[in-house]
Structures are given as structure tokens and as C-alpha cells.
Amino acid sequence: MRVGLFHTCLVDLMRPEIGFSVLKLLEAAGCEVMVPEAQTCCGQPAYNSGERAVSRDLAEKFLREFEMFDYIVVPSGSCGGMIRHHYADLLRDDPELNGRYERLRERVYELTDFLASVVRVETLPSTFSGQITYHDSCSGLRELGVKQQPRALLSRLPGVQLTEMKDCEACCGFGGTFSVKYGNISTAIVDEKCANIRATGADAVVLGDLGCILNIEGRLRRTGDSRTRVLHIAQVLAGDA
Incomplete structure (x- = not known):
């Protein structure tokens, strides 16, 4: 299958x-x-700031760059949620664009959901x-239903011991x-989140x-x-942490 990777602007620029x-x-x-080399932002910062014209242009750009793939994978729940849900609001007044979007949206997956639910990986590198x-x-969690998928993948790593923190579903403040x-x-x-992380005694938060x-x-x-490492789950599952 041909997968388009939307790596997100934060990953591209920061990590x-x-x-x-x-x-x-x-x-x-x-x-x-x-x-796709020309990919940039999903438009979420502009959308959250009320800049609908900018975010709509970015939604159109995303369609042009990714609609030819069998699946689109995003290593970010926030960007995935923007694409899967909020593009509908931006494109609803254009029947042609909205039709293209509706054909694309069900092929957009957050990384762990794709690995666990679509390709159903049995082994990890x-x-x-x-x-x-x-x-x-x-x-x-709230827009894409990503909860058990990362935990199921982590359970396939015999050296990993997962200790759930208090209020693991609570916002980090970002x-x-x-x-x-x-x-x-x-x-x-975020201070409350950090206290809950430390209380587990974990070596890393993922x-x-x-x-x-x-x-x-x-x-x-x-x-x-x-001491406490802060890791993206892709780094852990790929053995790059």
C-alpha cells in the first residue's frame, strides 16, 4: 500500500x-x-486563532498533496484531529473540495491507530x-479515539514496564x-502533569x-x-530512544 507521511511542521522543524x-x-x-516535499502546516494554529482564510488555503494544499495515497499517516493527534474533523468546517461551502475531502478523510490515521488497526503489526523493530x-x-484521545492502540503496541515490547500515572487523560497545558x-x-x-509523572517513578514519559x-x-x-526522559512513541516502538 502507498502511504503518504504527513510529518507535521513541528516534527520537521524541532525533532x-x-x-x-x-x-x-x-x-x-x-x-x-x-x-511530499512541499508539505507544511495542517492549518491548526491559524484555525484556532480565527484565521479561516489561511487555514482553508492550507486545507486545500493538503488535499492536493495527499489525496492520491491509499492512506495518510500523521504522528500527531492534534494534526490528525484537525484534518479528520475540522477541514469539514473549512471546506463545507465548496461542493467540489468537500467531495474530495470526504473521499480522503477516512484514509487519514494517527500513527499508532494505523499500526494497530490497519496494518496490525505483530513485531516491532x-x-x-x-x-x-x-x-x-x-x-x-478525544477527536481520534487513540487510547488502547499505543498501549497495545507497547505491550509487544517485553522490556517495557508501563505504570499508569494519575489523570493520564488530563491535558498537559499546551x-x-x-x-x-x-x-x-x-x-x-503542566506542573500538575509533571507531578503525576514523577510520582510513578518512571524513567520516561511516552x-x-x-x-x-x-x-x-x-x-x-x-x-x-x-532525569525523566520525554519520548514520542515512534521513537520507542522503532528502537530509536
Whole structure:
């Protein structure tokens, strides 16, 4: 199957190694992976800020670049949620574009959902071991139903011990532009998340959204925690952590 990888602008600009881990996983699962070179942002920051014209242009751009693939895989619940749900709002007044979008949207998958539900991987290219805890990122959980899929994949790694944290489904405080507009509230939320992570005694917190990674890792480091690793699940499943 031909898979288009939407690596997200955050991964591209901040942590490209995550993108390479995603590529490794998809190819190990037998996929022919294509990475459109002109891809940029899914449009979520503009959409959340009320810039509908900008986000609509990016939705159209995404359609042009990805509609030819059998599946589109996104290593981010927030970007996946934007594409799977909010493009419908942006394109609803254009019958031609909306029709193209409706034919595409059911082929868009968050990474762990694709690996667990579509290709149904049995083995993973990883020897990762350690005690971890898992943070459920808001958009992946609430917009895409990503909950058991990453845990099922992690259970295939015999060296991994998963200890669930308190309120694992609670927001980390990032929320895209929320953390910029409401810094004090965001800090209070991420402080609670960091306390719950530390309480598990885990060596690492694992999750599926880079925005949350940057927020949690940044706060852990600023409050003196240099021990707890903050990892994208692709890095763990690919054995790149």
C-alpha cells in the first residue's frame, strides 16, 4: 500500500528524528512510504486563532498533496484531529473540495491507530526497555479515539514496564496557542502533569504529540528534573530512544 507521511511542521522543524522513526516503522510494516516535499502546516494554529482564510488555503494544499495515497499517516493527534474533523468546517461551502475531502478523510490515521488497526503489526523493530508512563494527548484521545492502540503496541515490547500515572487523560497545558495566550494557567496545568509523572517513578514519559512533548519536557527541565526522559512513541516502538 502507498502511504503518504504527513510529518507535521513541528516534527520537521524541532525533532526531525521522530519523523525518521515513523518512516522506519511504516517501512518495517511493509508500506511504500512517500513524503511530499512541499508539505507544511495542517492549518491548526491559524484555525484556532480565527484565521479561516489561511487555514482553508492550507486545507486545500493538503488535499492536493495527499489525496492520491491509499492512506495518510500523521504522528500527531492534534494534526490528525484537525484534518479528520475540522477541514469539514473549512471546506463545507465548496461542493467540489468537500467531495474530495470526504473521499480522503477516512484514509487519514494517527500513527499508532494505523499500526494497530490497519496494518496490525505483530513485531516491532525495537529492543527498548525501561519503566515508562503514558500521557494521552487531548486531540488524539478525544477527536481520534487513540487510547488502547499505543498501549497495545507497547505491550509487544517485553522490556517495557508501563505504570499508569494519575489523570493520564488530563491535558498537559499546551493546547497550541492556549499556552501562549494563557501562560499562567498553562503552567499550573503542566506542573500538575509533571507531578503525576514523577510520582510513578518512571524513567520516561511516552506520548504521541510533539507539542505536548515540548511543553512537558520544557517544564520538567525548568523545574530541575534532568532525569525523566520525554519520548514520542515512534521513537520507542522503532528502537530509536
